[in-house]
Amino acid sequence: MKPRESAGGLERNRARWGWAFVAPGLVFFSIFSFYPMLNAIWTSFFNKRLLSLKAPKFIGLQNYQRVLMSEDFWNSARATATFTVGVFVPLFFLSLLFATLITSMKRGKRLAQAALYSPAVLSSVVAALIWLLMLDPRGLANQFVNWVGSTPGIDHRWLSDGWMVQVSTMIVYVWKYLGYFTILFITGIGKIPDSVNEAALMDGAGPFRRFFSITLPLLRPTTVLVSVMILIQCMKTFSTQYLFTQSGAPLAPVNVITLNIYNTAMRDLNIGKASVMSTLLFLLMLGLTWIQLRVSKKDEAEL
Amino acid sequence: MIGANKLRDGAGSAARTVIIVASCVFVLVPLAFMLGSSLMPAMDIMRMPYRWIPETWKPANYLRALAGNDGSWMYLRNILNSVIVSTTIAASTVLLSSLVGYGLAKFRFKGRDAVFMAIMGTMMIPFETVMIPLYLIVVKAGMQNTYAGLIVPFLMNAFGVFIMRQYLITFPDEMLDAARIDGCSEPRIFWDIVFRNSGPAAATLAVLSFRQQWDNLLWPLLVAQEEKMKTIPAYIVKFTAEKHADEGAMMAVAVIASLPVFIMFFSLSKYFLGGSAVYQAGKE
Numbered sequence: 001m002k003p004r005e006s007a008g009g010l011e012r013n014r015a016r017w018g019w020a021f022v023a024p025g026l027v028f029f030s031i032f033s034f035y036p037m038l039n040a041i042w043t044s045f046f047n048k049r050l051l052s053l054k055a056p057k058f059i060g061l062q063n064y065q066r067v068l069m070s071e072d073f074w075n076s077a078r079a080t081a082t083f084t085v086g087v088f089v090p091l092f093f094l095s096l097l098f099a100t101l102i103t104s105m106k107r108g109k110r111l112a113q114a115a116l117y118s119p120a121v122l123s124s125v126v127a128a129l130i131w132l133l134m135l136d137p138r139g140l141a142n143q144f145v146n147w148v149g150s151t152p153g154i155d156h157r158w159l160s161d162g163w164m165v166q167v168s169t170m171i172v173y174v175w176k177y178l179g180y181f182t183i184l185f186i187t188g189i190g191k192i193p194d195s196v197n198e199a200a201l202m203d204g205a206g207p208f209r210r211f212f213s214i215t216l217p218l219l220r221p222t223t224v225l226v227s228v229m230i231l232i233q234c235m236k237t238f239s240t241q242y243l244f245t246q247s248g249a250p251l252a253p254v255n256v257i258t259l260n261i262y263n264t265a266m267r268d269l270n271i272g273k274a275s276v277m278s279t280l281l282f283l284l285m286l287g288l289t290w291i292q293l294r295v296s297k298k299d300e301a302e303l
Numbered sequence: 304m305i306g307a308n309k310l311r312d313g314a315g316s317a318a319r320t321v322i323i324v325a326s327c328v329f330v331l332v333p334l335a336f337m338l339g340s341s342l343m344p345a346m347d348i349m350r351m352p353y354r355w356i357p358e359t360w361k362p363a364n365y366l367r368a369l370a371g372n373d374g375s376w377m378y379l380r381n382i383l384n385s386v387i388v389s390t391t392i393a394a395s396t397v398l399l400s401s402l403v404g405y406g407l408a409k410f411r412f413k414g415r416d417a418v419f420m421a422i423m424g425t426m427m428i429p430f431e432t433v434m435i436p437l438y439l440i441v442v443k444a445g446m447q448n449t450y451a452g453l454i455v456p457f458l459m460n461a462f463g464v465f466i467m468r469q470y471l472i473t474f475p476d477e478m479l480d481a482a483r484i485d486g487c488s489e490p491r492i493f494w495d496i497v498f499r500n501s502g503p504a505a506a507t508l509a510v511l512s513f514r515q516q517w518d519n520l521l522w523p524l525l526v527a528q529e530e531k532m533k534t535i536p537a538y539i540v541k542f543t544a545e546k547h548a549d550e551g552a553m554m555a556v557a558v559i560a561s562l563p564v565f566i567m568f569f570s571l572s573k574y575f576l577g578g579s580a581v582y583q584a585g586k587e
Contacts, residue, residue, distance in 0.1 A: 011411075017489045018410025022418055025403035025464060032456050033425040036436035043436070098326065101319050108323075114572060115327035118334060121568045123518040125536040126557045129543055130333045133340065133550055138349040140336060178330065207315065236429055239520050239536070246544045258431045258521075265435050266525065278432040289427045 037282070044275035051269060059272075067276045075252060076260040076277075079166070083256060084234040086170040091230055095178055096223075099185030100211060113186065116179030124239035127176045132247055135159050135168050159244060162253040169254055172240045177233070181226055188222025189215060221296060228292040232285060238262070257281055337561075341365070341554035348550045361551055368555035372545050378556065380531050381538040386563075388453045388534060389516040396512040397467075397505045398498075399459035404467030405497050409479065419468070426461045430521070438525045452526040453534070457516060463508050470504035471497065510571060514564055535560045 044063055048056035067073045102112050119127060134140040135158035146152050158168045192215065200210050216223075238258040245251045245259070255263075257277060265274035335355060340348045341364055343357040369378050407419050437456050446452035474497060482492045498505075520536035527533050533541070542548060542556055 014410055015412035018406050018412040018415065020489075021406025021410065021493070022403055022415075024399055025406075025422055025459065026418065028399070028459055029422055029425050029461070031440075032437065032458075033428055033433065033461075034421075036433035036440070037428050039436035039439075040432055098323070101323055104319065105323065110572075112323050112327055114569070116330055118565075119330060121514075121564050122561050123520075123536055123539075123564070125518075125520055125539045126337075126560050127333075129539060129553060129557050130337045132543065133348065133553065134333060134336060136349060138351060140332075140353050143351055143353060175330065175333065232429075236431055238431070239518075242520065243540055243543065246540055261431060261435075262521065262524070265438075271435055271439075274435055278435065281429055282432040285429050286427055 040275045040278045040282070043271060044279050046272050048271040048275075049269050050265065050271050056272070063272045063276045067273055067280075072255075072260070073277065076255050076257045079252075079254055080235055080237075080256045082166060083169060083173075083237060083254075084231060086166065087173045087234050088227075088230050090170075091174045091177060091181060092227065094174070095181035095226070096185055098178070098182045099189055100215065102182065103186055103189045104207075113179070113183060116182050118179065119176045120180040122176065124176070125243055128172055128240040128243040131168065131172045131175075132159070132243065159247075159249045162250060165244065165249045166253050169237075169240045169244065173234070173237065177230075181230065184226055184229075185219070185222060188219050188225075191222075192218045224292060224295045228288055231288055235281065235284065337554050337557050340551060341558045343551050345550040345552075348554075364549070364551040364555040365559070367549060367552040368542075368559060371542065372548060372552075375530075377530055377533075378538055378542075378559075381533050381535055382559070384450075384453075384527075384532060385517060385535040387450060389513045391450075391454050392457045392516045393509040393513040395454075395458045396460060396463045397509050400463030400508060401467040401471070401498055401501055401505065402493065403459070403464045404469075405471050405493055407464070408468045408471040409474065409476070409497075422461050422464050424461075426465075434521060434525060437522075441526055447526055448529045448532045450532075453523060453532070456522070457512075457519075460512070463512065466504055466508050467501065470501060474500070506571070510567055513567070517564055 043056075045058060045060060046056040047059050047063070098112075098116060102109055105112065122130075136142075137155045137157075141158055142154070142156055145156055146154055156164060158164050196214055196218070197210060200214055205213065236258055237256055241254045241256050241259050242262075244254060251259075258281075261274050261277045261281070264270050264277065339355055339357060342360055342362060343364075344359055344361045347354065347358060369376060371377050403422070407415060441447060441452045441456070444452075446455070478496060479492060482496055487495070518536065519534070520540070523532075523534045523537045527537065539556055539560060543553055
């Protein structure tokens with residue numbers, strides 16, 4: 001056994017080493033996370049412009065007022081909300097459906113997972129680019145839809161119509177992330193003890209009954225996690241909309257909030273206004289994360 | 304009774320198989336389209352009806368993809384940039400995250416939990432919120448259009464610290480104590496014992512960080528305005544938006560950009576299919 005007095009010294013020495021190991025992290029996150037975060041909030045109260053030599057002036061809540069009164073901002077809020085809902089509903093239900101189907105498969109589970117997951121490996125830009133060509137007026141999408149609906153020669157204006165271009169961005173996203181969320185659900189379903197399902201099977205519960213009375217309630221932590229992740233991801237969507245609009249799609253329908261922040265800062269050089277939108281985005285995400293934490297805490301308490 | 308159940312189950316499982324196979328085919332169609340079209344003349348890609356197997360093969364698309372529409376071969380340089388940036392970030396994320404994760408997992412000191420919570424808190428900050436202040440920092444430091452500007456803000460991340468801390472908490476204390484008794488210094492213990500033995504967690508983290516940077520479009524758009532400092536995603540956007548861009552060459556560009564990550568993921572698929580690592584894998 002170590003003598004007591006040197007144990008105290010050892011403890012102090014160890015604590016010092018602990019700080020030494022953690023120090024790079026503290027420095028890094030202070031400079032590249034905390035400072036920029038506070039800076040974004042701070043800047044939102046100034047009329048700061050990029051590349052301007054004039055000292056930025058404090059203007060209080062004027063930026064907020066301007067942003068909240070502008071049609072452009074509300075259009076972005078609408079575009080982001082539409083996109084989020086339009087992606088959330090199919091993505092959530094399809095991935096849950098596929099997860100349920102795949103877990104009950106006897107053979108080929110891994111193959112099916114790998115196939116569904118493969119688009120998630122692609123870069124977002126590559127995913128958008130593939131669809132850009134398939135959604136061309138002469139492309140596969142029109143051919144397929146016209147073949148299914150037997151309406152030859154109709155152009156569905158996937159990338160030029162205001163509504164359709166929104167649908168197109170949703171398709172890209174659902175396609176890309178379907179396998180990813182399916183695997184999250186499969187992991188979640190795998191955590192449900194087999195004994196519960198077997199007991200229900202013994203009681204003569206059919207597959208639907210088992211799904212709604214057992215799988216779904218016990219899957220709640222995963223459903224909450226997946227929901228919040230989809231929501232957060234959708235609100236941060238950028239690449240698809242950026243590539244589509246750069247390649248000639250109309251901007252207004254798909255001018256999501258991140259695209260608007262980018263354009264406001266880099267094209268209009270209005271940093272103050274961009275910071276307001278950044279801050280609002282942060283608050284929204286904070287709210288979502290808070291909900292997730294609360295729900296998962298409650299789940300833990302119930303277990 | 305049992306017979307009827309079996310019959311119903313049989314029909315159910317057949318329906319299930321059909322649904323799964325059909326969906327997998329649907330999901331894979333765009334990938335087949337990318338691969339097939341990358342070897343076709345542009346005219347054939349937009350032909351009705353579309354032919355999945357090229358009638359006229361045109362491997363020259365790949366040459367065009369690499370040479371660019373202006374023949375400057377900028378794509379090669381941009382690929383190299385992506386490799387440099389993603390590899391450096393993957394390496395530094397693993398190293399720094401295990402350093403900090405080790406400090407948080409194996410040392411007891413006042414304020415440790417506060418430090419941990421603060422670092423975890425940064426996960427809630429969307430990159431889109433801090434990108435403009437970060438950009439201004441980089442401009443002030445004169446790091447626009449440099450590798451440093453592309454790399455430094457991503458040297459490590461909270462998710463990495465979390466993964467490494469969780470992994471290292473289970474690291475046997477006896478091994479560390481034995482090394483200390485042998486007179487091993489703390490940095491040596493970290494390097495020789497802890498870091499060398501964090502293989503699986505470190506590998507997963509490295510692949511995820513690499514992929515995330517390989518995909519990064521927004522940050523390089525801000526800091527790398529010069530052609531020769533662009534990375535692959537920014538090149539793709541530029542190449543696509545150019546007039547006279549050839550559709551076949553576009554798909555060749557896409558295939559080239561995707562190959563490294565595809566090889567990486569599917570050779571390590573056991574970590575990513577059904578594993579917890581996947582939680583971060585699809586992050587944009």
